Amino acid sequence: MCGIAGCTGGLSAGAVVIASLKRLEYRGYDSAGITLGGSPLRTVKISGKVCSLERSLGPDDCLATWAIAHTRWATCGAPTAENAHPHLSGDGRISVVHNGIIENFAELREELTGSGHVFLSETDSEVIPHLIEEYYDGDPLRSTASALRRLSGAFGVAAVFERHPETIICASVGSPVVIGLDDGRTFVASDVQALAPYTRRVIRLKDGEIARLTPCGAEIFSLADLRPIRPEISDLPVETSVADKGGFEHFMLKEIMEQPECCSNALKGRLDFDRGTAVLPGLGLSPRELARVSRILIAGCGSSIHAGLAGAYCIEGLAGIPVSVEQASEFRYRNPVLEPETLVIALSQSGETADTVAAVREARSKGAWVTAVCNVEASTIAREADSVIPLRAGPELSVAATKTFTSQLVVLYLLALLAGRNRRLPFETASRLLREAEELPCLIREVLDEAPAIKALAEKYVRAEDMFYIGRGNLYPVALEGALKLKEISYVHAEGYHAAELKHGPIALLDELVPVVALVNPEDEGEKVCGNIRECLARKAPVIAVVAGKDMPDALPVRDIIRVPACSRFLLPAVAAVALQLFAYFFARSRGCSVDQPRNLAKSVTVE
Numbered sequence: 266m267c268g269i270a271g272c273t274g275g276l277s278a279g280a281v282v283i284a285s286l287k288r289l290e291y292r293g294y295d296s297a298g299i300t301l302g303g304s305p306l307r308t309v310k311i312s313g314k315v316c317s318l319e320r321s322l323g324p325d326d327c328l329a330t331w332a333i334a335h336t337r338w339a340t341c342g343a344p345t346a347e348n349a350h351p352h353l354s355g356d357g358r359i360s361v362v363h364n365g366i367i368e369n370f371a372e373l374r375e376e377l378t379g380s381g382h383v384f385l386s387e388t389d390s391e392v393i394p395h396l397i398e399e400y401y402d403g404d405p406l407r408s409t410a411s412a413l414r415r416l417s418g419a420f421g422v423a424a425v426f427e428r429h430p431e432t433i434i435c436a437s438v439g440s441p442v443v444i445g446l447d448d449g450r451t452f453v454a455s456d457v458q459a460l461a462p463y464t465r466r467v468i469r470l471k472d473g474e475i476a477r478l479t480p481c482g483a484e485i486f487s488l489a490d491l492r493p494i495r496p497e498i499s500d501l502p503v504e505t506s507v508a509d510k511g512g513f514e515h516f517m518l519k520e521i522m523e524q525p526e527c528c529s530n531a532l533k534g535r536l537d538f539d540r541g542t543a544v545l546p547g548l549g550l551s552p553r554e555l556a557r558v559s560r561i562l563i564a565g566c567g568s569s570i571h572a573g574l575a576g577a578y579c580i581e582g583l584a585g586i587p588v589s590v591e592q593a594s595e596f597r598y599r600n601p602v603l604e605p606e607t608l609v610i611a612l613s614q615s616g617e618t619a620d621t622v623a624a625v626r627e628a629r630s631k632g633a634w635v636t637a638v639c640n641v642e643a644s645t646i647a648r649e650a651d652s653v654i655p656l657r658a659g660p661e662l663s664v665a666a667t668k669t670f671t672s673q674l675v676v677l678y679l680l681a682l683l684a685g686r687n688r689r690l691p692f693e694t695a696s697r698l699l700r701e702a703e704e705l706p707c708l709i710r711e712v713l714d715e716a717p718a719i720k721a722l723a724e725k726y727v728r729a730e731d732m733f734y735i736g737r738g739n740l741y742p743v744a745l746e747g748a749l750k751l752k753e754i755s756y757v758h759a760e761g762y763h764a765a766e767l768k769h770g771p772i773a774l775l776d777e778l779v780p781v782v783a784l785v786n787p788e789d790e791g792e793k794v795c796g797n798i799r800e801c802l803a804r805k806a807p808v809i810a811v812v813a814g815k816d817m818p819d820a821l822p823v824r825d826i827i828r829v830p831a832c833s834r835f836l837l838p839a840v841a842a843v844a845l846q847l848f849a850y851f852f853a854r855s856r857g858c859s860v861d862q863p864r865n866l867a868k869s870v871t872v873e
């Protein structure tokens with residue numbers, strides 16, 4: 266959730282880490298800070314975004330030859346300059362940036378305070394430089410390792426020492442750290458996005474590794490005993506360098522517009538027309554093993570849960586396998602029952618969401634087969650799961666999930682098809698479903714063509730302060746997702762409800778100031794949703810109907826209609842979701858909100 270950037274070597278490490286930080290800012294952006302190498306170390310911290318940090322630096326700062334920096338999403342302590350990283354040792358000669366959480370920080374702080382250390386922030390992170398100072402014996406690697414062994418929790422860390430110019434020590438325990446190699450320069454970051462402009466050669470630190478970086482390269486050691494480890498150097502895939510807005514005003518709009526291509530990518534090579542089935546080698550189960558699966562459990566958070574709920578309709582509808590969808594945050598605390606025949610699917614765009622990581626570990630410890638459906642193949646969840654089905658959506662930089670949501674829907678649809686064919690789904694039905702899947706990019710393109718009309722509607726309702734989203738069947742999860750999109754980027758209260766549930770309480774909130782967005786599939790409980798719309802209209806609530814196909818199933822006095830193409834009921838969630846993403850985007854933009862970096866949020870939530 267926070268971002269770490271560091272560089273040693275070259276004549277502009279200061280400028281490099283600021284540029285890297287900007288590429289990480291989508292992960293956390295409450296406050297930021299930098300330590301520039303020199304004697305003494307110079308540390309600048311601000312509350313706010315990286316551009317404010319950049320403005321606080323002088324021209325000479327950018328010329329420093331070693332630097333570490335951080336952009337923060339506040340967990341422990343408010344987003345103030347004092348709580349921003351880097352944090353310093355008591356003598357100011359050691360500076361540390363930290364991602365993650367230190368669970369035993371209170372006792373360490375008490376211990377350190379007892380031996381005379383004075384703390385200047387409310388953060389858990391500040392114990393790290395003080396602990397390193399306590400262990401400092403002239404060797405930065407050894408003293409950092411000794412300090413880090415005292416921590417419990419998850420952390421990615423980078424530290425610099427005034428007495429060891431151009432050396433950065435970094436380590437990873439349950440929080441990603443990646444090192445970049447270039448001639449005469451070495452980089453560190455919490456995400457490869459930060460390194461893409463500078464190098465393609467990277468080393469991903471494994472859990473429990475610590476590294477010493479100098480301009481000449483990186484040496485890797487085991488954190489437990491400082492045993493040297495041979496680094497595995499890999500090449501960055503080309504797409505990680507694509508981090509510009511491509512002419513769009515916001516990443517969110519760019520990512521919404523990319524969805525036809527993302528769906529094509531998610532489908533590519535996965536449709537087998539000859540055998541009338543989907544091909545998902547990433548699942549890692551033989552046809553016989555898949556046939557033995559008696560239950561599927563999908564775990565995830567936020568938008569991923571909504572995709573899971575829609576996916577459950579597909580899997581149950583096409584394969585007849587019972588599916589439960591679990592909030593990953595609850596999963597491990599309720600001692601879930603997992604039989605050996607349960608397939609667990611961990612749905613996560615980032616692959617770093619702490620609750621979903623914990624669910625993966627819990628499920629594996631109980632012997633279940635865990636398949637990650639993930640956009641980041643080098644992520645913790647992808648690494649720890651038994652198998653991985655990649656989303657192939659490309660980097661998603663806007664905080665609000667859009668293209669990864671629809672890609673998740675596509676992958677779950679394919680999984681449903683595969684599992685269905687493995688059971689009793691007839692060849693003819695599956696062949697039709699495959700052909701329909703091929704149409705999805707075009708269907709989404711048709712929705713994108715409606716952007717001007719959706720924008721006009723969003724602007725019409727821009728003064729609303731409360732909204733409801735309702736749907737039935739597999740459009741109910743889309744209602745949840747539409748409401749989540751609206752609230753997270755526009756700060757307007759929005760709730761997603763099953764259309765039939767509205768009258769069991771929430772209808773009390775409806776009046777002429779509370780618009781209701783109703784999702785209608787005339788082919789699937791259309792009449793029933795119309796009944797629910799009538800209930801809203803009777804309470805004077807303005808209704809915006811998102812309708813599949815040309816006609817409303819019933820003559821209703823609803824004038825604000827977003828038409829999306831009629832299609833297979835199993836694909837409609839992906840099509841309808843795009844319309845709601847556009848609505849939320851234009852609504853938030855009209856309200857002047859920070860669309861890509863909404864307040865209080867972060868792209869990947871790496872704390873419980």
Ligand code: F6R
Binds near residue numbers: 569749753869
């Ligand atoms: C909403 C959103 C979040 C994420 C959630 C899970 O737009 O982005 O709700 O969906 O934090 O994230 P992943 O999928 O990365 O595990």
